[in-house]
Every structure is written in C-alpha cells, then in structure tokens.
Amino acid sequence: MVGGKKEWFGKALIAQLPALRRYARALTGNAALADDLVQDCVERALRQWEGLRDLQRVGSWLRSILHNLYIDELRRSRTRGHEEEVTELADDLALSTPPRDGTVGIDFVRAMASLSVEHRQVLLLVGLENKNYRDVADELGIPIGTVMSRLARGRERLRSALEGEWPAQVRPLEAREMRQ
C-alpha cells in the first residue's frame, strides 16, 4: 500500500512541476533561483510526503514548502550580507516576457519585485493560480479577511509602483503597520 501511495505521489508531483516552476518564477522573478527552489522543494517533498494528509491538495502543499524555502533563502541572503539587485532579478525574468508586452512587461516585473513576499504571494495565488479567497486562506493558514486586505494592499502598491509613486492613502497604512 505504501509503495502504491508513494508511486501515486510521485506521479502527482511530476504533474505539478510545471505549475510549481511557473509559480516559483513569478514569486522570485529569477529563473535560476526558481529552479533551485523547485529542486529543493522536490527533495523536501520526497522526504516529507507522508506528512501530506490530503493527496488532492498536493499543489498547495508544494507551494507551502516552496514558500518556506524561499523565505529561508531570503534570510540566508541577508545573513550573508548579499542581496541581489531587484532590477537584476526583474531583468532576468522580464527579458523573457512575451514581446507583445515589451517594456510594459519589464516595468511590471520590476513593480512586482518591489512588493513584499506576502503581497506577491496573495496576488499570484488569486491572479495566476486562479484560487478563490477561501482556498487562499486555507493554503496560507490565515483568515479570509487578511487575504482580502493583503490583496487590496498588494494591488494598490503594485499599481502605485507602476505609476511611479506611492499614493497618499497607502502611506498611513504602512505607518500603522510600523507601529504594530
């Protein structure tokens, strides 16, 4: 039984790889880093697969692992005192955006890179992975109201970054966050 389940898990894992890689690229804005994260994610998933309770939720489970690995990587980068230039990350992915999007695509990728990981994550789960708010809340383990506020704030900041400014209504929110 265990062997059959593991084999099923292996097939499900392979089927999820393209979407996982796409999500990783969008989250990090860097194709090489995304592939490293997916590789690490695969290794960890193969070690911890028995912790996956609902096999139907393998996609969200993998994204959670990947997200944790990404946070670890960001922490390590800070500890090492080495931060990659946001523009380098943006160029990396932006250069491979469809030609029809041209410089708009590059600006968009850079604007996405300027957001916090939490905001990017919610924007991508709703906008790219087409998840509803309830599923996003379940996947992230946060209340649905938090999903909605992160989404609203993330989109607002993305728009502001695209317009080259932070609107007045965003700043007080940031100040409140700082105080909390």
Added chain:
Amino acid sequence: MNQRMEIREEELHALIDGELDAVERARVQAIVDGNTYLRERASLYREDKARLVSIYGGGMSEPLPRAWIEQIEAASKLQRWRAQSWGIAALAASFVLVFSGLFAWREFSPPPMHADVVADALAARSGDIHPDTVIPASATTEVTDEARVMTAALDARVKAPDLTRLGYRLIDINEYSGAARAFELRYAAPDGQVFTLYLRRSSGTPRFDQFKQNGLRVCIWQDDIVAMVMSGKMSAALMQRVASLAYTNLTL
C-alpha cells in the same frame, strides 16, 4: 462622504475576482458604475490581473530538467521495490520450506546497482566507492601520462581540462575500474572547495542537465562519446562557466 469611500477597497477587489454573491455584486457594481474614480481603478486592476497571467502564465509546456523527473521516479520506484520485496519475501519463504535454501537465496538476490553516471559520480565524490588508482597531477601542460591513460581507457582523445583561467587547479585524478572505467578529476577551487569532474564513456545519448542536491551543484554534460558529471558548491552561473571551459578543453 468622499466618493472613494462609498465601498471598501476589499469590496472592489472582491467584485473584480467574482467573490461577491448576487446581491452584493449588484450593490457594489452599481456604486462602481456611478463613480468615475472607482470605475477607472477597477479597470486598471483588471488590466494588472490580466497582465499577471500574460507575463507569468507561460512556460507550462517548457521541458523540465531531467534530473527532477529521474529523482522523483527513482524515489517512487525504490519505495515500490521495498514494498514489493515484502510480498516476494513471504512467497520465497514458502519456497524455502518446499525446496531448498539455495533456491530461495537466488530468488532473494538484490537487483543490480543503478548504473546511472550521476549516481556513480556522486558516490565517487562522497567516497562511497574507492578509486583503484590515484594519479597525481602532472607539472607539465603538455600531453601527459594521465592523458594517455585516460585516452586509452575511454577510447577517446581526452585530457584533464585546464581550468586555471577560472582559478581551478588540478589536484589529482582518481581512476575507477569495474563495469565501466571512469576517472574523477579533482580540482581545488579558488575558495578552497573541491570541484570534481567525473568522466567516463558515454551511454550514447546526448544529455545536458544541471541541478542542486544537498547543497551541491551538479552538471551533466554528455555527448555521444564521453559523459562528464561536474559537481561543486557553487552558483548556477559559475557552474555554467566552469562546465563550458571544461568541455571545450577536454579533447586533445
């Protein structure tokens, strides 16, 4: 009341994402329709949402690195073999009772070792398999003794690639015999880490792949003559530079 405050931002986004029920949708939509600012914001947010998909949504049909698939399949099959082995063990035990211990022993013989070049290369690097001979690096840059040995063993005109341009210095060469003769070239990297280049005769199928495993960057570069597996603790970009230099400097 400020026109912008007629609805909460969250409600505007819930409308865009189709998260409102019929009554709420009608209410929020009516407010948005009657408010120029909100109508424009909704339109821009919808454009951003669509652009998210157009920019990041591609790549689903891109080929995946072979190493990922192999790793998953190997893990799944290993588990299956382990599970099946219990059933086989029970069956073979009954044979033991009926026939002889010798026959049962043959039934239980483990399958042959996986002969993948990457597994062999990493086993060599970690010391799980031991070299038959260690050839010290030559001082000369001419056609050296080790090149002659490697050329004869692999039936290909190869030498230890000179990687000094990138600061890598050859330490020694480990020679392995067995089913397939192979060589592990060990280099000292500028940061003191060891970089290894495992070399043996190709299986015939061209292959190029790169992945990271337990913190170790691994690159497989195989043409129809030789297979190279390079490994070291380094970035993907540096591995690409070193691998390119190694491949171009490999032949005599």
